[in-house]
Amino acid sequence: MRSFFDAIWQFLPPTPQSVMSTFSVISVVVVVLILSVAYLTLAERKVIGYMQNRIGPNRVGFRGLLQPIADVLKLLIKEIIIPRRANRFLFVIAPLLSIIPAFATWAVIPVSDSFVLADIDAGLLYVLALTSMGVYGVILAGWATNSKYAFLGAMRSAAQIVAYEIAMGFALVGVLMAGGSLNLGKIVEAQAGGLLSWFWLPLLPLFLVYFISGVAETNRAPFDVAEGESEIVAGFHVEYSGTAFAVFFLAEYANMILISALATTFFLGGWLSPFEGVPALGETFLAAPGFIWFALKVSFFLFCFLWFRATFPRYRYDQIMRLGWKVFIPITILWIGVEGVMAALEIGPWSS
């Protein structure tokens, strides 16, 4: 049987061969992502549960481990209701527009020193371009629903995302100045040398601005005014049900994982080990770079997302705008100036 498949494989010309192998790698990445999203929802309910002195879901499967599967099945068999006065085409396509960028960005993220789907030169620009696309799903959903609540949610979300995208972009300008490249793999390699040489320390203000803007971009608490269940019921996805709602849900959590992975790549040294260069450890696995470090750092950021949600009350809308425009953008511009001066004078960790 095996040799039969081998024979077919050898028979194929090189182009279909490479297309097929690329597709299989992509599908593995996507399946891993979807599973992570499923278990992130469980982790969220468990973590917030314990923070609030509850247990969280524990009925389905061993200690609630099958809960996400049950949720997915429930959502899949529910009816998708399309409001009568809604714009049908845009109503259906909006969830897809929000999930496609969340997945497509993973093409350029290096998860270990040897594995990245597309090792392109303009990786950082590609990331910026695709993350700015995610807002279309939200605005179109809000508009196509033809409901005032959904429309308010969409407007809030659009204004918020445009505001925080600028701060995010400026923070990344600092990263590419320090890393000296737009290629994400090279940015990680520029951070080599252990915990203290990762960019979070020399670029500390930019790191904080980036991660907080990331929380705002994903519409997560405390910046989740687009949903605002206490004022506008559920915001842009108020009329969505069944699978269409599940896709929005998937996109939100996929975006959380994405922002965590990007923060890891840009500021926490990606796949590098924190103990690199510590003499006592020598050549053991603790000092070796690898996927495990990437996964641990991403999990740390994801935990922060859940932690914020359990801790902070929702921001008031005008204060969100003030934070984005009047606090974050000046901070990033100032720090880019500091970085430029330091690099020109060849001082400290800023000049590479």
Add this chain to the structure above:
Amino acid sequence: MIVSVIFYLFAAVLIGAAVGMITSRNPVHAALFLVLAFFNSAAIWLLLEAEFLAIVLVLVYVGAVMVLFLFVVMMLDVNLAAMREGFTRYAPLGAVIAAIVVIEIFHVVWLKRQGLPFFDTPVPHPPGYSNTEALGAILYTDYVYPFELAAVILLVAIVAAISLTMRRREGLKQQNISRQVQVRREDRVRLVKMDAERDE
């Protein structure tokens, strides 16, 4: 072969989106067709190995400009009947302008080509070539003054746009957030000590 198939695919969708943008009656649909057109032109630029321009087109126009555009278009309640009222009155003027544009295009495409050499398909660059680096190297050396001039003009436009919308309104209530944050318990809560009273 594959490249030209991809090119014609994107070009066809691009032209279709452009036509759709002009003909669709709903302004939101028109804006979305424009987004589609931007996307496909970005893809065609990618085929030319101009990845910086392609990605920046998506980043700036699709990610920022069109979002704000949609924002405005969705908020405006466009009255289509009122928009079509003046159609017959302005139709002759529109026809004249259209004719001028058609003649200009004809001039550029057909007459000028008599003297101009045809451009071949650009030669693919070697694997190490980075479009972003090449653009940066040219922009910050040979064209640094025009580049900075353009930046200053844009800055002036931004300042002008903001100053047009800034106006002081009477009776506007504003919050001073730093004062709000500095408030302590003592400023708001007054504990009053009083003796217990008894009804006689």
